[in-house]
Amino acid sequence: MSEIQAYVNERVLVVTSDGRVIVGTLKGFDQVTNIVLADCQERIFSPDDGVEMAPLGLYFIRGDNIAVVGLVDQEQDSSLQFGALRAQPLPEILHGA
Amino acid sequence: MADTVTAPITSVEEPLDLVRLCLDEHIYVKLRGDREVRGRLHAFDQHLNLVLGDVEETITTVELDPETKEESVHTTNRKMDMLFVRGDGVILGLIPSILYTAPLPKKLDNHAINLFRPPRERYETPILFDLSKD
Amino acid sequence: MLFYSFFKTLVGQTVTVELKNDLSVVGTLVSVDQFLNIKLDNIKVEHEDQHPHMMSVKNCFIRGSVVRYVHLPPAAIDTALLQDAARRESQQSTATAKA
Numbered sequence: 001m002s003e004i005q006a007y008v009n010e011r012v013l014v015v016t017s018d019g020r021v022i023v024g025t026l027k028g029f030d031q032v033t034n035i036v037l038a039d040c041q042e043r044i045f046s047p048d049d050g051v052e053m054a055p056l057g058l059y060f061i062r063g064d065n066i067a068v069v070g071l072v073d074q075e076q077d078s079s080l081q082f083g084a085l086r087a088q089p090l091p092e093i094l095h096g097a
Numbered sequence: 098m099a100d101t102v103t104a105p106i107t108s109v110e111e112p113l114d115l116v117r118l119c120l121d122e123h124i125y126v127k128l129r130g131d132r133e134v135r136g137r138l139h140a141f142d143q144h145l146n147l148v149l150g151d152v153e154e155t156i157t158t159v160e161l162d163p164e165t166k167e168e169s170v171h172t173t174n175r176k177m178d179m180l181f182v183r184g185d186g187v188i189l190g191l192i193p194s195i196l197y198t199a200p201l202p203k204k205l206d207n208h209a210i211n212l213f214r215p216p217r218e219r220y221e222t223p224i225l226f227d228l229s230k231d
Numbered sequence: 232m233l234f235y236s237f238f239k240t241l242v243g244q245t246v247t248v249e250l251k252n253d254l255s256v257v258g259t260l261v262s263v264d265q266f267l268n269i270k271l272d273n274i275k276v277e278h279e280d281q282h283p284h285m286m287s288v289k290n291c292f293i294r295g296s297v298v299r300y301v302h303l304p305p306a307a308i309d310t311a312l313l314q315d316a317a318r319r320e321s322q323q324s325t326a327t328a329k330a
Contacts, residue, residue, distance in 0.1 A: 003262060003270050004292050013288050017297065019252060021284050033268070033294055045284060067250060067297040070274075070288030077287035087283050091252045093297050094130060095185070117321045120314045130251075130299075139310045140317040142233045143324055146267075148303070150310060179308055181234070181301035183267070186251075 004029050007071055012037070014061065015068040019090035021045070023072060024059060033063035043082070045090070050083035067093055115192060116141050124149075125191040126182070131157040134182065144184035152177040233320045237313065238263035247277070247302040248293055254282060256293065267295035 004026070012026045014037065021044075024037030040056035109115055119138050126134050126147065136149030154175045159168050238260070247257045248269055255278075258271030272290050276282045285291070 003264055003268055007292070013285060015254075015284065017252075043284070063294070064296070066294050067252065068256075068285070068291055068293050070285055070291035073287050073289050076289075080287060085283055087281065090254065090282065090284055093251045095251060095296075096129060113321055113324075117318060120317060137310075139308075140233060140237065140313045142317070142320065146234050148237070148308075148313060150305065177300075177302055179303040179305040181303060183295070183298050183300070185296070186299060 004033070004035075004069055007069065011072040011074060011077075013068075013070045013072050014066060015070075015090060016061065017065045017067050017093035019092045021090065022056065022059065022061070024056075026069075030063075033066050033069075035061050035063070035066065035069070037061065045085070045087045047086055047088050049086075051085050053082070113141075113143065116145075116190065119190070119192060127188045127190070128182070128186045129188060130186070132186075133157075134180070136180065139179075142184070145187040145190075146184040147182040147187070149180050149182060150178065152180045232265070233316060234267060235263060235265050237316075238267065238269070241303065241307055244304050244307045246271070246304070248298055249300040249302065250293070250297050251299045252297070256285075256291070258291075261290075264295075267298065269293045269295065269298065269301070 007026045008028070010026060011023060014022045014024070014035070016022065020042060022037065022040050022042050024040035026035060027038050028036040037059045040059045042054040042056055044052040044054060046052070109118070116138075120141075122138060123135065124138050126149075128134060133155045134149060134152055136152035138147065139150055140146075140148040154177065156173045156175075158171050158173070160171060161168050242260050242262065244260055245257065246260050247255055248271065249255045254276060256271060256274050256276055258274035261270040261272045263269055270290075270292050274285075274289060274291055276285050279286065
């Protein structure tokens, strides 16, 4: 489970199991992928408007609710035109149905 | 005595033993999310994680016509060469009928013996079936 | 441990991980752990035009519990060897359960 050790103190993009996208600096993690993120912002995608950035501060996310943790390429990220991006929010993870 | 009787016996005592007999067989698996897959079983574990080859997946969706309010059932199919299926999505699997219908191909003789062999615990001496007489 | 070992033999191969939210991620398998969490490099989300959420991510960790399928390259897999390993492991786990 040292898999995300390499991401510590880096900017990461977390996709949660309810389909939200949160970007923050990874400060810690454990065996079951509980994580701590500093300087978080939620990126809210919508088909009608550009991406809304909601500042969240310091977050703890329980592992069960995490789908993906991605390393953000800062250079590419800062070149993205979020104001012009249109997309449906990601679907939630469906374990049951 | 026929060779089949002295061959190593792996008995069917729990459900996963039956899954083991399906290795290299074409099986049907029903999954959560109205999905079904058919394919050749190459691997499984106690969680029912699977690896299947030559897979065909069928997804069933029900659509409601907004005007007539009638429901219609649609299926979409996908073919995949080699697929890992995570066990938590598995609902049930169908054992290929070839494993319990007679007459059996030679390579399944041991399977047939073992499918009908009572659990070891209940008998002091193993019960053997000699299929060579038929 | 069968699938943990199995996935370790596939490190370096290109795989497609299909998640339970219908997102498919293609990438090079970098590592796997005992929970079957998967790490991919050089990733691309399928249908990126509809799913631009991870456009600036090239390397990611996918939690095993959200995986539905992993599409594998058949050329990288010795099916006879795999079946033998599965047979052996299932007999072993039955034996330890009784002990």
